[in-house]
Amino acid sequence: MTRADLTVARLLLGGADRREWWRLALTALGAALGTVFVLCAITVARIEADWNPQDAAAPGWARQYSSELLSDPGSRRGLVVAFLLLLVPVLTFVGQCARLGAARREQRFAALRLTGASPAQVHRIAAGETALVGGAGATAGTGLFLAVRAVLDAANPGPLRLDIPPEAQGGRGGTDMFGSTHVIERLLYPTDVPFSWGWAVAAVLAVALLGGLTTRLALRRVSTAPLGTARRAPRRVPSPWILLLLPASAVAAVPLTALTRDSAKPPFAALLLCLVCFVVGLLTSTAVFSLVLGRFAARRGNSAALLLAGRRLEADPWAGARTHAALVLCTLVGAGTLGVRESVLEGLAAMNPGEEPDPYYGAAFGLALLALAVALAVGAGGLLVGWVESVTEQRRTLAAQVAAGVPASVLRRALLWQTALPLVPALVLAGVGSYGYLVPVSTGMYPLPLFGPAIAVAVAVAACLAATAAVFPLLRRSVHPAELRFE
Amino acid sequence: MSASPTASAAPLLAARGLHLSHGATPALRGASLTVSAGETVAVTGPSGSGKSSLLHCMSGILRPDSGEVRLDGERLDTLPEERRSALRRTEFGIVFQFGQLVPELTALDNTALPLLLGGARRKEAQETAGAWLERFGVRGQAGLRPGEMSGGQAQRVALARALVTGPRAVFADEPTGALDSLAAEQVMTALVHAVRESGTALLLVTHDARTAAFAEREVTVLDGTVHDPSGRSGPPAAASATGGAAARRTGEDA
Numbered sequence A: 001m002t003r004a005d006l007t008v009a010r011l012l013l014g015g016a017d018r019r020e021w022w023r024l025a026l027t028a029l030g031a032a033l034g035t036v037f038v039l040c041a042i043t044v045a046r047i048e049a050d051w052n053p054q055d056a057a058a059p060g061w062a063r064q065y066s067s068e069l070l071s072d073p074g075s076r077r078g079l080v081v082a083f084l085l086l087l088v089p090v091l092t093f094v095g096q097c098a099r100l101g102a103a104r105r106e107q108r109f110a111a112l113r114l115t116g117a118s119p120a121q122v123h124r125i126a127a128g129e130t131a132l133v134g135g136a137g138a139t140a141g142t143g144l145f146l147a148v149r150a151v152l153d154a155a156n157p158g159p160l161r162l163d164i165p166p167e168a169q170g171g172r173g174g175t176d177m178f179g180s181t182h183v184i185e186r187l188l189y190p191t192d193v194p195f196s197w198g199w200a201v202a203a204v205l206a207v208a209l210l211g212g213l214t215t216r217l218a219l220r221r222v223s224t225a226p227l228g229t230a231r232r233a234p235r236r237v238p239s240p241w242i243l244l245l246l247p248a249s250a251v252a253a254v255p256l257t258a259l260t261r262d263s264a265k266p267p268f269a270a271l272l273l274c275l276v277c278f279v280v281g282l283l284t285s286t287a288v289f290s291l292v293l294g295r296f297a298a299r300r301g302n303s304a305a306l307l308l309a310g311r312r313l314e315a316d317p318w319a320g321a322r323t324h325a326a327l328v329l330c331t332l333v334g335a336g337t338l339g340v341r342e343s344v345l346e347g348l349a350a351m352n353p354g355e356e357p358d359p360y361y362g363a364a365f366g367l368a369l370l371a372l373a374v375a376l377a378v379g380a381g382g383l384l385v386g387w388v389e390s391v392t393e394q395r396r397t398l399a400a401q402v403a404a405g406v407p408a409s410v411l412r413r414a415l416l417w418q419t420a421l422p423l424v425p426a427l428v429l430a431g432v433g434s435y436g437y438l439v440p441v442s443t444g445m446y447p448l449p450l451f452g453p454a455i456a457v458a459v460a461v462a463a464c465l466a467a468t469a470a471v472f473p474l475l476r477r478s479v480h481p482a483e484l485r486f487e
Numbered sequence B: 001m002s003a004s005p006t007a008s009a010a011p012l013l014a015a016r017g018l019h020l021s022h023g024a025t026p027a028l029r030g031a032s033l034t035v036s037a038g039e040t041v042a043v044t045g046p047s048g049s050g051k052s053s054l055l056h057c058m059s060g061i062l063r064p065d066s067g068e069v070r071l072d073g074e075r076l077d078t079l080p081e082e083r084r085s086a087l088r089r090t091e092f093g094i095v096f097q098f099g100q101l102v103p104e105l106t107a108l109d110n111t112a113l114p115l116l117l118g119g120a121r122r123k124e125a126q127e128t129a130g131a132w133l134e135r136f137g138v139r140g141q142a143g144l145r146p147g148e149m150s151g152g153q154a155q156r157v158a159l160a161r162a163l164v165t166g167p168r169a170v171f172a173d174e175p176t177g178a179l180d181s182l183a184a185e186q187v188m189t190a191l192v193h194a195v196r197e198s199g200t201a202l203l204l205v206t207h208d209a210r211t212a213a214f215a216e217r218e219v220t221v222l223d224g225t226v227h228d229p230s231g232r233s234g235p236p237a238a239a240s241a242t243g244g245a246a247a248r249r250t251g252e253d254a
């Protein structure tokens, strides 16, 4: 990216109109959210361990926090990874926003090409635009982070004198030099970690850069011609054979799992390979389902809604692939988390009947589920953005259908089918696939979960359908006869 | 709806005193037009005079601000959108300049769509649709999507789709507006032939005199009122008040 590219990007931003503004605002929102996650990850990573030398038995513990999630170095690492993983749906969302307003953007691309920009330069300019907007959003996100931090700081309890008998402190306490009590400042949130401007600047730059790269990737198939509209490079049709990866990797994993339990040197690498194959198969599956189920529905379906949805899916099976991948991944991890939670809590209840399970588990699972809920919401937001774009682009055709007497309810149902046909089977497979890692965890002391994965799949399906239904008001406005004018 | 005693004697379609504004822009100012069963009527007039607005009101796509539209003597404009939508689907066929075909559907599916909406089985719908494509000479294009056809072929598929339910009236708004003269001629010949054969009425909006010549009767829309030389649609409601419109018309014809 050169200075000239950025200058043109800035000029284009200056001339952005209302429809563009909508796209830019969503891009900035995604960047802001991503920055908050990165800053949270940095904060948790910078937590300093307790200095107490008596804690040598538990290195890395930070006992200034009331939650073991923050105290335990292992779970802190998990938190950092979780916050960084949240960037995946956020970046998917930003990439989706880059595709918004495609028609307008194509006009601009064509204009840039006519004035002598090379195709690569046009893409760089678009990426630069996202980077600039992303940088602005990331800066706002830093402000948001600081504001929330100030609120949480005020909510943190002050220094607390805990008169805890040493034996009740789980071996980690001790007597101080004054006698039998221990003074511990227990904090709810890690607001004792000083805010670092250096890290904040790094986070803003990283998010802006990632946003630019995502845009570059999202647009890589949009080629531009100086005259006329941009044309999407043809894409290979997804091969249904890729679905075979799913049963193949599952079957291969079974003996490997057994080996893990018995042998001294468990074949972790082979297991990981199986998992990667499964995830690749799963992420590609929505495109395959779009093609295969779309074709089937269009050929066999007896309803107009199925015909419309099926043919649209068949015409561009990769249309929602990126957003679908984020949703499927989120469901896979969510199903696993809910499954492990169910197993562990039930296992503990069975082992210690009548006892409340350690609140640590509740807090850890609660936090993980919260993160997954955020990821799902961002993923569903990406789906909605895609629908807004698609409905806006097709509004003349849609208005003409309604004028010719196609009931608006048929168009609404077609949209729901178009979401459900590729996504529901993939999400169900994600739920089933989560047993792949639930089974090894569950064997032994924990029972196999029944409801957790099913609940995760149901919530994900509901979120996808709700995101689709959220575009209905726009659909109603888009089918107005004013769209039928030709001047 | 209660059947009116004069229903059988009533014209197929009758619009009376239609007024319609798009925001502050008046599009129709007391337009009246009568179309009998099986009749082909061309609606001409300069761009922006209100032709499309008239077609939209008479086909129940838009509801006029005032005035009335009757189908077989029964009020159409007062029906709820759901009922009007069903009427457009079953009693009317609608053709626009372009854009009425779903881009992702093949010609056969596009044509079968209205039948499927009416609850027909897939197989029968496709058979009927295929026969109509045959009639319009585009059977060979049955498996193609609109983007893969020429403009003339796409319009002939649109005609097949408009006629496939056996409607009583076809509304066509500049159906040849995007075609070259040869393709336009072929499409108009096919359309007029088909409606004559099936006894379907045709309301054809066009600004092109050669296209209008395909119809049995021609009316002109000027400043939102209809001027019907045959006098069958009644006097233009605002004619006395807007002598200017008539004067301008004379000027244009000269």
Ligand SMILES: Nc1ncnc2c1ncn2[C@@H]1O[C@H](COP(=O)(O)OP(=O)(O)O)[C@@H](O)[C@H]1O
Pocket: A481, A482, A485, B022, B023, B025, B026, B027, B045, B046, B047, B048, B049, B050, B051, B052, B053, B054
């Ligand atoms: N949706 C709309 N919004 C604003 N003005 C409109 C709209 N539709 C039509 N008009 C205006 O109403 C008048 C009649 O339009 P129209 O019926 O489309 O005329 P025609 O089809 O004869 O060209 C024109 O002045 C046009 O600009």
Ligand SMILES: [Mg+2]
Pocket: B051, B052, B053
């Ligand atoms: Mg018009």
